[in-house]
Amino acid sequence: MFEKVALIGIGLIGSSIARAIKEKNLADHIAISTRSQKTLDRAKELGLGDSYNIDPTEVVRDADLVIICAPVGAYEAIGKQIAPHLKTGAILSDVGSVKEHVVKALEPHVPDGVHFIPGHPIAGTENSGPEAGFASLFDGKWCILTPIEGTDQDALHRLRDLWVAFGSDVEILDAKHHDMVLAITSHVPHLIAYNIVGTADHLESVTKSEVIKFSAGGFRDFTRIAASDPEMWRDVFLTNREAVMEMLGRFSEDLSMLQRAVRFGDGEMLEELFTRTRNIRRSIIDAGQETDVPDFGRHVSAVEDESGA
């Protein structure tokens, strides 16, 4: 599919891409760069690529696909650094959890003749680093692409085909819209998990370790999410502020209503909400995707329609 793919950042997502490309034989050469020599050495030990260089300008040279797989706060500096070294005709993409910021950070630096197509696999775990990845991570999951105006359709198809080869369903969304949807389906849920585990931690001194000791299913599920990478999630909240604030506002209003229902013993209201939310979970499972994007945009075929193919 590609002669040379360059990956900048080789943690959970970068190493999963490297493994999926190798397993499915989708590129002749994988070139890897990352921030620290230690991580680069580990990637080499794991055999994730074909060449390794701490200098990202070296790995992007001659690459026909470059995917930035670092925390989104690092994008602008990476973009500035690699831009003059990108090959004409190359595709520049990424996997960042936020998209409008990524467009703002990278687009001004992209040279003419390079196809910039932001992307976001809706797949992950709470683990990070090159050991954490696995080839099947994207299988059966969504990947959202947020092409900018005037994107070359051939380039878009080539990138879409790569994600389809990983087993993903590809959806095209507008970057701002993506950020609003992901704020409620991913970013606010992470903030809630960080908050509830933090609150329980504060309570530890009061309850003499009983909170963690007796934590059963519900709290444990929150601790999994709250174990997610601190640097990655710091950057998500710093770069998707507006959408997160909007969704947090709505969340707080709904929480106040629930608080009233509990205070005044409004069982009918509680049961009605819990029935509705149970049905949402069931429809997600029935749709066969645990990480679903509800009711937005179009599917893979829509990319073809746009190109007239």
Ligand SMILES: NC(=O)c1ccc[n+]([C@@H]2O[C@H](COP(=O)([O-])OP(=O)(O)OC[C@H]3O[C@@H](n4cnc5c(N)ncnc54)[C@H](O)[C@@H]3O)[C@@H](O)[C@H]2O)c1
């Ligand atoms: N973890 C998830 O569930 C998930 C899911 C989808 C998308 N994402 C996005 O994928 C990206 C990577 O996340 P991850 O989970 O793989 O994180 P990770 O912590 O596992 O890996 C990040 C990698 O980026 C490298 N890095 C950091 N700063 C860098 C810099 N300035 N230059 C080059 N490399 C640098 C790190 O050394 C590491 O190799 C993030 O933008 C994140 O928003 C994460």
Ligand SMILES: O=C(O)C(=O)C[C@]1(C(=O)O)C=C[C@@H](O)C=C1
């Ligand atoms: O499954 C998890 O652990 C995740 O947090 C994955 C998850 C999500 O919130 O759904 C996290 C961040 C992403 O950008 C995409 C996927």
